[in-house]
Every structure is written in structure tokens, then in C-alpha cells.
Amino acid sequence: MKSLCLLMCFSLAMQASAQSTAEPTPARQHELIRLVRQDCGSCHGMTLKGGLGLPLLPDSLRDKPASSLAATVVHGRPGTAMPPWKTILAEGEAEWIVSRLLTGFPKE
Amino acid sequence: MDRVSLIDRVSQGMKNLLVLMLVLLTGCAQQQLRGTGDLGVVIERAAGRIVVVDSSAHATLGTVEGLGDLSHASVVFSRDGRYAYVFGRDGGITKVDLLTQNIARRVVQAGNSIGGAISQDGRLVVAQNYEPGGIKVFDAETLELLADIPSTFGNNGQRSKVVGLADLPGNRFAYALFEAGEIWVADLSDPKHPQLTKYCDIGRQPYDGLVTPDGRYYLAGLFGEDGIALVDLWKPEQGARKILAHYGRGEEKLPVFKMPHLRGWAVAGGRAYLPAVGRHEVLVVDTSTWQEVGRISVKGQPVFVMARPDARQVWVNFAFPDNGWVQVIDTLDNRLIDTLAPGKAVLHLEFTPKGEQVWISARDDNRVMIYDTLTRKPVGELPAQSPSGIFFTSRAGRIGF
Structure with a gap:
């Protein structure tokens, strides 16, 4: 039973990396919300209204395409303080975060 | 007046007297005399609340709510150590009475703020703002606005975010302009008529600053390039110069998930210990020559590099994702002597006034x-909701805090 579960977890992980658009699990979503509020919040503010980094509220992101926002999260923006998050976040997770930012980011 | 009503009135009088005595007694209990030298505050950043703590008793005295957005909060203290000025992200300055745990004054003075400082004489409180960019000067007693100094630079009226505000002797303040790449020194000895000295082209994207304990040197760490901008405030005519300009030459920088903080300087035994940006290193600099004399490899990218008050040890915490660790450097031979795991997401540390203990927020x-x-062993813990900054009143007597 334990090995079956492990196998399932493994295949789920494989799916997550293969299908980058897959929705993160609820547990992972919880982690991502905390990461955005607390760690992205270091620069963008916990309320995401901006700080050293730009505001990440829906109004301030509206005219930017989601794909380029997700690319900024994954690869960073050279010449600015925005780091690449690719060692921390999968592409699908960055896309999920951007889609939530555009519609109003959930509270913790 | 008949006899019954007289008795009634006497007994009513007795009751009033009793109530009065009770009020007085309760009042006395609340106003028990005590000093503030071992008090401090812990920021509960998500709740917009501070906890007033006693570092001798390892106890909470009370909490104060309603301080707004404390996601990047900093605190300075009145010189009598009674009041904490709490600067919130939302531009709020709240003057909190540590003895009664009440809000004495509160103003919201900007849209987006990053911290503040208090003058040498304790009469001026200054806020450093991102939006609108600049500093604002307030009467420490009343929080009345005395001066507004926008950080306008270049030719198109653009305002820069202000970082690294530090109090200097002579009621002056030094700070850096992130977008402009400038250091400004504001002389507020006549607060309604500030005199500005500007140092231009000091380097790209200064992200924070510090003043040495003697008030002589102001350092601004650079994010946009390797190195640190330095102004000798005793020889201002020499202008700003760059030190450690090549500490990362030819090496790929690591992603920086959190900006280091320079305030809370680590200047110990003629050396400054500084966080390397984008590297897992603490840089050691000789403060007489400002040349690099060593590097210490550490667990992650340093955020706070803080000297114990006696300067024998330097304690370091780290940026995400290495923020579960704290490391300790012995300044005698610049060697790591301990690695601690105080908890998840260590955001700040603060030494007791003489440094026998250190409080660490997880x-x-x-x-x-x-x-x-x-011994570097835990000797206590206090519950706090998402604690970030810890600030003890011993800061009241130190330049640059």
C-alpha cells in the first residue's frame, strides 16, 4: 500500500512537471499563496501594493500579457531586483500565481 | 430632613467614597513604577500589531493593535526609552507608549514607506518614503509635520525611492536614492529650513545604508553593481567613493530573493562585516583602509549581519530559501563557530542591551x-503571530539605530 502511494505520488509529480498548466494541488496552492504574500511581499508588499518592486494588484497588471508575467516570475528581469524563481517554482506554478494575481490574489 | 433620608445620604456618601478608593487603587496598580531599559517590541506583521516585551522576564507586557500595514516595519525609540515610533509600510507612524501600551499619536504620512529614524537630540522623527519618494520630518512630541523633502532627481521631476536613512551627529540624516544612485545628507539643525548636500553618481541602485557607530562613515550597499558607496562625513569635501568594487568580478551572481539589510551594522574590532549581494558570503572590511581583508562562506545569502554589543561575535540570518538558519562568527579569527536552526523563516534578531542573550523571530x-x-543554547521562547522585527529600547542611545 505504501509503495503504491509512493508510486502514485511519483506519477503525480511527473504529471505536474510534464503538464505545466496543471493546477497545483490544494496543499501546494496554500504554500504558493504563503510564498507570494510573505516572500514576494518582501519587495512587493504583503498587500502586493508595491514596495521596492512594482505593485502586483490586478489594476496594475491588467495591460500586461499573462505569458510575459509568468516568464518574469520564472526568469526574473535582468537589470532590476526581480530574481528568477525557476529553482523554487515550476512553470505551471508561476502561471497559476499570475492567473490569481490578475483576478485578485487570495489571502492566506 | 428626616432621619431616614439622612442615613440614606450618609450611606450613599460612603458608597461613593468606596468607589473612589477602588478607582484610585486600580489606578495605582496600573501605574506601578518601572523603567523601560529592558523593554522592547516585537512586530506581528500580518496582524498589524506589536507585542511589548520585557527582555529580563522573558514576558509579554501587552499588545497594541491598529498600527496598519506592518509588512515592512521598523522602530526607533524616544531618548527616554518610553515611546516607540513604529513606521509601517502604509506610511503610518505610530507613537506607542511602552508603559501603558497605548497609542499616544498616529499619523499616516505617505502611501508607501520603508522606515524612519530619530534625531540625535530626540526632537525630530524622520520617515523615509517610497511613494511619494522623499523624507518627511516630524516633531517627535506631537508628530506635527515640520519639513517635506522630495527626492526629486534628474530633469523630468522624477522622484526616487528613499532607502538607508540614518541619523547623524548634529541633527543630520543621511539616506540614499534607489533609482537616482545618489546619497543625500539633510542638515535639520533648523528643521523648517533643511540644508541638503547631495552626492551624485555614487553607483547603481543603492538598496540600504548604514552609519558607523562613531557617526563618521555612511555606507550605501549597491544592488545594481558590485560594491559599496562610502562617504566620510568628517571630510565631506572628498565626496563619495566606492569600496569593494570588484568583490564578485567574473562570477555569476545567485538570484537575490530578499534584499540584505545594512542597518543594525556590524562594525566590530576595526572591521565591518557586510552581506555580499548574490553570494553566500559575509565580506570583512578593515575600517581604517576600507579594503577587503577576508570573506566568510556562510549557509545562504545574508540578510542581517549583526555584531553582539561587545563585538566578539557576529550573528547572521539568511534570505529565502535558507531562512531557517542562523550562523555565528567569532570575530577574533573570523571563523564560523556555530550554526543554529531557531525555526522556520527567521526574519530578524536583536541582542539584549549588553548582549548576553539574543532574541530571534521565527x-x-x-x-x-x-x-x-x-552557550548558544535556547533559554526561552515567546509565542507571537508571524513575528518579524524585534527592537529593544537600548537602540535609543545609539547612533544609526
């Missing part, structure tokens, strides 16, 4: 851990 474990700095 945000995601909702607690503050207290360590003995000699």
Missing part, C-alpha cells in the same frame, strides 16, 4: 526564540 513557527550568546 515567522512561520509563530514564536520568538531566546538564546544565550555564550
Whole structure:
């Protein structure tokens, strides 16, 4: 039973990396919300209204395409303080975060 | 007046007297005399609340709510150590009475703020703002606005975010302009008529600053390039110069998930210990020559590099994802002597006034851990909700805090 579960977890992980658009699990979503509020919040503010980094509220992101926002999260923006998050976040997770930012980011 | 009503009135009088005595007694109990030298505050950043703590008793005296957005909060203290000025991200300055745990004054003075400082004479409180960019000067007693100094630079009226505000002797303040790449010194000896000295082209994207304990040197760390901008405030005519300009030459920088903080300087035994940006290193600099004399490899990218008050040890915490660790450097031979795991997401540390203990906030474990700095063993802990900054009143007597 334990090995079956492990196998399932493994295949789920494989799916997550293969299908980058897959929705993160609820547990992972919880982690991502905390990461955005607390760690992205270091620069963008916990309320995401901006700080050293730009505001990440829906109004301030509206005219930017989601794909380029997700690319900024994954690869960073050279010449600015925005780091690449690719060692921390999968592409699908960055896309999920951007889609939530555009519609109003959930509270913790 | 008949006899019954007289008795009634006498007994009513007795009751009033009793009530009065009770009020007085309760009042006395609340106003028990005590000093503030071992008090401090812990920021509960998500709740917009501070906890007033007693570092001798390892106890909470009370909490104060309603301080707004404390996601990047900093605190300075009145010189009598009674009031904490709490600067919030939302531009709020709240003057909190530590003895009664009440809000004495509060103003919201900007849209987006990053911190503040208090003048040498304790009469001026200055806020450093991102939006609108600049500094604002307030009467420390009343929080009345005395001066507004926008950080306008270049030719198109653009305003820069202000970082690294530090108080200097002579009621002056030094700070850096992130977008402009400038250091400004504001002389507020006549607060309604500030005199500005500007140092231009000091380097790209200064992200924070510090003043040495003697008030002589102002350092601004650079994010946009390797190095640190330095102004000798005793020889201002020499202008700003760059030190450590090549500390990362030819090496790929690591991603920086959190900006280092320079305030809370680590200047110890003629050396400054500084966080390397984008590297897992603490840089050691000789403060007489400002040349690099060593590097110490550490667990992650340093955020706070803080000297114990006697300067024998330097304690370091780290940026995400290495923010569960704290490391300790012995300044005698610049060697790591300990690696601690105080909890999840260590955001800040603060030494007791003479440094026998250090308080460390572990945000995601909702607690503050207290360590003995000699044995480096935990000696206590206090619960706190998502704690970030810890600030003790001993800061009141120090330049640059």
C-alpha cells in the first residue's frame, strides 16, 4: 500500500512537471499563496501594493500579457531586483500565481 | 430632613467614597513604577500589531493593535526609552507608549514607506518614503509635520525611492536614492529650513545604508553593481567613493530573493562585516583602509549581519530559501563557530542591551526564540503571530539605530 502511494505520488509529480498548466494541488496552492504574500511581499508588499518592486494588484497588471508575467516570475528581469524563481517554482506554478494575481490574489 | 433620608445620604456618601478608593487603587496598580531599559517590541506583521516585551522576564507586557500595514516595519525609540515610533509600510507612524501600551499619536504620512529614524537630540522623527519618494520630518512630541523633502532627481521631476536613512551627529540624516544612485545628507539643525548636500553618481541602485557607530562613515550597499558607496562625513569635501568594487568580478551572481539589510551594522574590532549581494558570503572590511581583508562562506545569502554589543561575535540570518538558519562568527579569527536552526523563516534578531542573550523571530513557527550568546543554547521562547522585527529600547542611545 505504501509503495503504491509512493508510486502514485511519483506519477503525480511527473504529471505536474510534464503538464505545466496543471493546477497545483490544494496543499501546494496554500504554500504558493504563503510564498507570494510573505516572500514576494518582501519587495512587493504583503498587500502586493508595491514596495521596492512594482505593485502586483490586478489594476496594475491588467495591460500586461499573462505569458510575459509568468516568464518574469520564472526568469526574473535582468537589470532590476526581480530574481528568477525557476529553482523554487515550476512553470505551471508561476502561471497559476499570475492567473490569481490578475483576478485578485487570495489571502492566506 | 428626616432621619431616614439622612442615613440614606450618609450611606450613599460612603458608597461613593468606596468607589473612589477602588478607582484610585486600580489606578495605582496600573501605574506601578518601572523603567523601560529592558523593554522592547516585537512586530506581528500580518496582524498589524506589536507585542511589548520585557527582555529580563522573558514576558509579554501587552499588545497594541491598529498600527496598519506592518509588512515592512521598523522602530526607533524616544531618548527616554518610553515611546516607540513604529513606521509601517502604509506610511503610518505610530507613537506607542511602552508603559501603558497605548497609542499616544498616529499619523499616516505617505502611501508607501520603508522606515524612519530619530534625531540625535530626540526632537525630530524622520520617515523615509517610497511613494511619494522623499523624507518627511516630524516633531517627535506631537508628530506635527515640520519639513517635506522630495527626492526629486534628474530633469523630468522624477522622484526616487528613499532607502538607508540614518541619523547623524548634529541633527543630520543621511539616506540614499534607489533609482537616482545618489546619497543625500539633510542638515535639520533648523528643521523648517533643511540644508541638503547631495552626492551624485555614487553607483547603481543603492538598496540600504548604514552609519558607523562613531557617526563618521555612511555606507550605501549597491544592488545594481558590485560594491559599496562610502562617504566620510568628517571630510565631506572628498565626496563619495566606492569600496569593494570588484568583490564578485567574473562570477555569476545567485538570484537575490530578499534584499540584505545594512542597518543594525556590524562594525566590530576595526572591521565591518557586510552581506555580499548574490553570494553566500559575509565580506570583512578593515575600517581604517576600507579594503577587503577576508570573506566568510556562510549557509545562504545574508540578510542581517549583526555584531553582539561587545563585538566578539557576529550573528547572521539568511534570505529565502535558507531562512531557517542562523550562523555565528567569532570575530577574533573570523571563523564560523556555530550554526543554529531557531525555526522556520527567521526574519530578524536583536541582542539584549549588553548582549548576553539574543532574541530571534521565527515567522512561520509563530514564536520568538531566546538564546544565550555564550552557550548558544535556547533559554526561552515567546509565542507571537508571524513575528518579524524585534527592537529593544537600548537602540535609543545609539547612533544609526
